[in-house]
Amino acid sequence: MFRILEVTSLGPTIRRYVVEAPLVARKRQAGHFVIVRVAENGERIPLTIVEGDPDRGTITLVVQAVGKTTRQMATLRAGDALPDLLGPLGNSTPIARHGAVACVGGGVGTAELLPIARALRAAGNIVHSVIGARSRDLLILQREMSRCSDSLAVTTDDGSCGRMGLVTGPLQELIDGGRVDAVYAIGPLPMMRAVADLTRGPRIRTWASLNALMVDGTGMCGGCRVTVGGEMKFACVDGPEFDAHEVDFDELIRRSRMYSDLEGVADERFRKACASGRVA
Amino acid sequence: MSVASANPLKPPARVKIPRQEPREASPASRARGFEEVSRGLDAQRALIEATRCLECRDPACTRGCPVGIDIRGFIQDLLVKDYPRAASRIREANALPAICGRVCPQESQCEAACTVGRRFAPIAIGLLERFVADWETETHAFRPPPRAAIRKETVAVVGSGPAGLTCAADLARLGYGVTVFEALHAAGGVLRYGIPEFRLPKGILDLELERVRAMGVEIRTNFLVGRTATLDELLGEWGFSAVFLASGAGTPTFLGIPGEGLCGVYSANEFLTRVNLMGAWSFPERDTPVKLGREVAVIGGGNTALDAVRTARRLGAERSYLVYRRSRAEMPARREEVRHAEEEGIEVLLLTNPTRILDAGGWVRGLECQRMELGEPDASGRRRPLPVAASEFVLRVQTVIEAIGQKPNPIIQSTTPGLAVGRGGVVTVDDAQRTNCAGVFAGGDLARGGATVILAMRDGRRAAAAIHEYLAASRDGASAGAEEAS
Numbered sequence: 001m002f003r004i005l006e007v008t009s010l011g012p013t014i015r016r017y018v019v020e021a022p023l024v025a026r027k028r029q030a031g032h033f034v035i036v037r038v039a040e041n042g043e044r045i046p047l048t049i050v051e052g053d054p055d056r057g058t059i060t061l062v063v064q065a066v067g068k069t070t071r072q073m074a075t076l077r078a079g080d081a082l083p084d085l086l087g088p089l090g091n092s093t094p095i096a097r098h099g100a101v102a103c104v105g106g107g108v109g110t111a112e113l114l115p116i117a118r119a120l121r122a123a124g125n126i127v128h129s130v131i132g133a134r135s136r137d138l139l140i141l142q143r144e145m146s147r148c149s150d151s152l153a154v155t156t157d158d159g160s161c162g163r164m165g166l167v168t169g170p171l172q173e174l175i176d177g178g179r180v181d182a183v184y185a186i187g188p189l190p191m192m193r194a195v196a197d198l199t200r201g202p203r204i205r206t207w208a209s210l211n212a213l214m215v216d217g218t219g220m221c222g223g224c225r226v227t228v229g230g231e232m233k234f235a236c237v238d239g240p241e242f243d244a245h246e247v248d249f250d251e252l253i254r255r256s257r258m259y260s261d262l263e264g265v266a267d268e269r270f271r272k273a274c275a276s277g278r279v280a
Numbered sequence: 281m282s283v284a285s286a287n288p289l290k291p292p293a294r295v296k297i298p299r300q301e302p303r304e305a306s307p308a309s310r311a312r313g314f315e316e317v318s319r320g321l322d323a324q325r326a327l328i329e330a331t332r333c334l335e336c337r338d339p340a341c342t343r344g345c346p347v348g349i350d351i352r353g354f355i356q357d358l359l360v361k362d363y364p365r366a367a368s369r370i371r372e373a374n375a376l377p378a379i380c381g382r383v384c385p386q387e388s389q390c391e392a393a394c395t396v397g398r399r400f401a402p403i404a405i406g407l408l409e410r411f412v413a414d415w416e417t418e419t420h421a422f423r424p425p426p427r428a429a430i431r432k433e434t435v436a437v438v439g440s441g442p443a444g445l446t447c448a449a450d451l452a453r454l455g456y457g458v459t460v461f462e463a464l465h466a467a468g469g470v471l472r473y474g475i476p477e478f479r480l481p482k483g484i485l486d487l488e489l490e491r492v493r494a495m496g497v498e499i500r501t502n503f504l505v506g507r508t509a510t511l512d513e514l515l516g517e518w519g520f521s522a523v524f525l526a527s528g529a530g531t532p533t534f535l536g537i538p539g540e541g542l543c544g545v546y547s548a549n550e551f552l553t554r555v556n557l558m559g560a561w562s563f564p565e566r567d568t569p570v571k572l573g574r575e576v577a578v579i580g581g582g583n584t585a586l587d588a589v590r591t592a593r594r595l596g597a598e599r600s601y602l603v604y605r606r607s608r609a610e611m612p613a614r615r616e617e618v619r620h621a622e623e624e625g626i627e628v629l630l631l632t633n634p635t636r637i638l639d640a641g642g643w644v645r646g647l648e649c650q651r652m653e654l655g656e657p658d659a660s661g662r663r664r665p666l667p668v669a670a671s672e673f674v675l676r677v678q679t680v681i682e683a684i685g686q687k688p689n690p691i692i693q694s695t696t697p698g699l700a701v702g703r704g705g706v707v708t709v710d711d712a713q714r715t716n717c718a719g720v721f722a723g724g725d726l727a728r729g730g731a732t733v734i735l736a737m738r739d740g741r742r743a744a745a746a747i748h749e750y751l752a753a754s755r756d757g758a759s760a761g762a763e764e765a766s
Binding site: 023024027037041042043044068069083084085086087088089215216218219220221222223225227232237248251254255257258259262263265266269 | 463464465501502503504507508509530531532534536540541542543544546547549550553554558559563564565566567568569571642689690691
């Protein structure tokens, strides 16, 4: 059992959890993720580790409630426990000195981007950050991103905060201004695809952290397989970060929707259970 | 000293008795249910079957058993209905009898060697082992075997599958503190995620795990060796004196044909893990889904392929195909399971090779196949399948499950510099399961590539004995050094 020590809200549907996981905290580096189960009979889901505190023995997860499991997780309080948690999984983010790096975060991806932006800054890079979300409710960690970036652009699809539009707008401007040597993008798959399309022409090295559906997270099932440079890779053990220009995003986006009808069934069932008071 | 036989019949009369058949669930009831197919022998039939045994002076059956069970001995116990003695005799060699009695390919092991089998049907040794194990369970007769005095050394076992569990049980009996590390959230390895409920009920697995725990073994789930801690850390700061690597061969192999990225394509590992480990058959009561079309094709001819296709059938596939590129004689799967599958309505397409998976809007719409014919034997000794020209046809399916083989997960190898690894990521070991690293042993599928439960168990036993010897030598060496120093 993995005890939750703190739960804070970063927005109406986004929660930040501090979880007791001393072994994972010791080994955790930027880019690593864990696989968790939120309840018995629960599914296994990957969650990026946003922060780790080896002294305290804790890791931090930032989770948006988008389906049954993450909604169920949103009902947990400090003192509750996750029955299962496995990590650290995946390869850590390769941090190098590129010069000027554009860090692009979409939605809850910004939480995963923060430790990478900090690490890049610490490695001597100039960091230009662009964060975006559908609306202000889904924008997180602006202050923290601002503190570790040399510049920060904020966008929302609906214009409720910052500039109206997609993250690709400010990114294009940075590229046009000749101020980008490399790009890190973390967010929804269509966002990362759009970023890759933007940087492909100017040949700017771009890393994307892929969120594929996973079951075990250790390389045993191939459910998270993605085509990179024409070859089959497993996001859980070969990734989760890849050269964005090599990733077949179209295929990955199709595969990520494979269970959307069943996910809807589970979500609906959970909502009904909550409404009727059957969920604590 | 020979013991007077308790068998009332003389040998010529014994072989006239036909081999007893187990009760089996009817194919109709099996079509949608996950209950066990084979129900085993009842006490009466078990006694009759035991009476068929010739009690050979030099039993070939024990030599045919990878863990060397005293088969003649436990059959003689059955003849006098001394079931407790039969159980303890089996357990001297086999820590998981209820499991082996069900999943071992006895037809190519003990029963293949059986003397009676030379002219008549061999003794149903597997069914008799299962009978004893099930009796032990039903009557709560299990007692943990006596443990030697507790020793100070501790041993780490990586993987809670059959090799790991067997090694852990043996070491615990010898008095060592053992911790089994398991990456998944439930123990059992392939016994949990791979073999379906209708061949191996998980209740039986849970019971066997309880028994291993009752012997003092600690099983730690949610721990991935190579990530949560490395092998070197286990031997270093974690203080283990030796490690047995038994993490299996869990990485799926894909054919590499076009269309494998389509929705509706699964590795058998993913499909079985969703159903067996995560309970996808009971979605949405349990949260993990699985997507299955009306028509399903499973590619492969081994036990995993059979498990996958029979599972698909039970989940409601109207037509389930098993697509295998060689002929029936070359299929590695247990004959009994192929028979069960055909009874359940699975259509076996032999000498059929998949070439492409066809697409409709990002989903599988069909499997293009070509017919094969058998040519000269290849490196494995089996006749090589060759394509028949212009024989392509399309099998209309919405789901394709690939069950063509598994390789070891490379996580331990890649995080343990210096560990000798052979082709396909298989860890190199000698006859005593020793790797090239001191104090590090390996066995099961990790050291063999995909193989059987019983061979994994044999490796576990050998490793336990070798670890015991290694630790004794270290102790002697340490005390000899201390003597020299003083």
